Amino acid sequence: MDTAPNGGDERPRWLSDDEQRVWRAYRHATTLLEDHLDRQLQRDAGMPHIYYGLLVQLSQAPRRRMRMTELAKDAKITRSRLSHAVARLERSGWVRREDCPSDRRGQNAYLTDEGYEVLKRSAPGHVAAVRQAVFDRLSPEQVGQLGEIMRLMAEGLQPSDPDADLPWLR
């Protein structure tokens, strides 16, 4: 069904050759980088990249703790995924949960001292990996360009707001 996203019978606007090349380069680079960082962290910190990101977020929060939903939102993952992730990090002893005092539905996840140590131990290696793969290879101008491009892309993909596609309803 060609009808899906362009309300009528409009024919699809394919990518130009240049655009295709750029899109392939994007796919290629982003998957290579994600694989690389995932392995680096699995090896050096014993967890996948996204779990590491959760610890980082917690480490920066006041009192090193956060509501589950808030953490999920910041990390751009579903609550379901976060539940599993925190359960695993709890098993590893790096995070624990506590009841939220102000909302009895809620849970706070907090970083343990042990978790903090893991973070401190693996952060330098991780930063080095990021730097080596990205920032050391780009000119300052390119870093700026990358930031702006990513900002624009994200803008069009605002998370989860179900009316994002329907601005005329606001």
Place this chain on the structure above:
Amino acid sequence: MDTAPNGGDERPRWLSDDEQRVWRAYRHATTLLEDHLDRQLQRDAGMPHIYYGLLVQLSQAPRRRMRMTELAKDAKITRSRLSHAVARLERSGWVRREDCPSDRRGQNAYLTDEGYEVLKRSAPGHVAAVRQAVFDRLSPEQVGQLGEIMRLMAEGLQPSDPDADLPWLR
């Protein structure tokens, strides 16, 4: 301990504030986009993004078939992962396997007519999604910049060549 990856006592070079912002923007945009496309394809084509990519590759190969290893290499995934993926696509009827005539260890995966139809049906929606999320939001200059940046990043992450880190050994 700061000692990990820099052989000696060199202290880690943290990211500057600007770099951190760019890195966050990168993470943010790339994960949003990947989630978005994954859902789009799961909904409209009944498979995750990467499986769709496999069908695309096959559709462009001569006689719509490819050796497993070659396909895995092009798609930047492990042979193991490809085995599972092709098994699943075979169950869906979109791909089949055949023995490779020239190497009895080998297998060719080929796209069925049914698989080709799925592709034809879902390609326009997918292209539209990519265009809407990326190319429609960037100026032509930015598209060029993105391509170059991604090319540079990928260059430093060459897949799988175990000696890539040891150029002096060549």
Place this chain on the structure above:
DNA sequence: TACGGCTTCTTGAAAGTTGAACAAAGCCTC
């Protein structure tokens, strides 16, 4: 030919992710 070493692909188990369904608590209105 026999041997060791390499490549090709698959398998199974463990780990992680997804989406739907659910219980519990909050919130709003009558």
Place this chain on the structure above:
DNA sequence: GAGGCTTTGTTCAACTTTCAAGAAGCCGTA
């Protein structure tokens, strides 16, 4: 305060990915 709607976090089952191990065929060398 009863009813209905929303939010919060978890759970289950189905699916995907990873890693280690292994069967089978290739290839070079003696």
